[in-house]
Amino acid sequence: MGGGMSTNGSPIKVGLMVPANNTTMEIELAAWLPAGSAVTTVKIPRGPGFLTKDTLPAYRDNAIELARQNFSLGEVELIAYGCTAAGFISGPAGDAELQTMLTAATALPVVTTARAMVNALQHEGAKRVAVVTPYHDAVNTQLAAFLADGGIDVVRMDTFRAPDVMALGRITAAEVRDLARATMGPDCDALFIGCSQLPTHSILAELQREFARPARSSISATAWDARRMPVAA
DSSP: EEEEEETTTTTTEEEEEETTTOSHHHHHHHHHHHHHHEEEEEEEOSSOOOOOOOTTHHHHHHHHHHHHHOOOOOOOOOOEEEOOHHHEEEEEEEHHHHHHHHHHHOOOEEEEEHHHHHHHHHTTTTTEEEEEEEEHHHHHHHHHHHHHHHTTTEEEEEEEEEEEEEEEETTHHHHHHHHHHHHTTTSEEEEEETTTTSOOOHHHHHHHHHSOOOOOEEEHHHHHHHTEEEEOO
């Protein structure tokens, strides 16, 4: 597989994979990518509940098969696996394995949102972060463990505790902004908003100015990682 570097200003053809319920990431990812970029989205079927370690293997296998069927070299230059929880629930090794399996199935480089969040926060030099999510406590614990593996401690966290994906889809950018403001503190190097369904494109720059510290989200981190990824040619 030949390749070149996707520089910050060069358009990218991205094959995006998100859960079937996701209504946010395709639009916001495109907004954060360089002008002229194209996003082709494949939605991964799922039930109404959040992913768990028990449901993750079937979800992962389905994603790999859908990638094989829908993404080919030339039509897209890289894959963005945009389900935050599906990455961090499986842990760093499991997320890396999925990345390898998707590349093996498609011959394309892969950015996973879970790894992108660590890469972006490490790039900012963040060691102590505030985190906002829609997840329940058990899932949040797994998110914190994934970040800790990258040398990033979660010192403040709050959550919407959405009961299902329908409730998740009703969370507004204003609500995310308000919870971020209530969660962020002077003892944090950066803010991270986890989950690629939560809308953040309209609020991150405002929060970053307000806190005078980096503010990242699942989607913005994925776009940042994609922009620096060597792409297939």
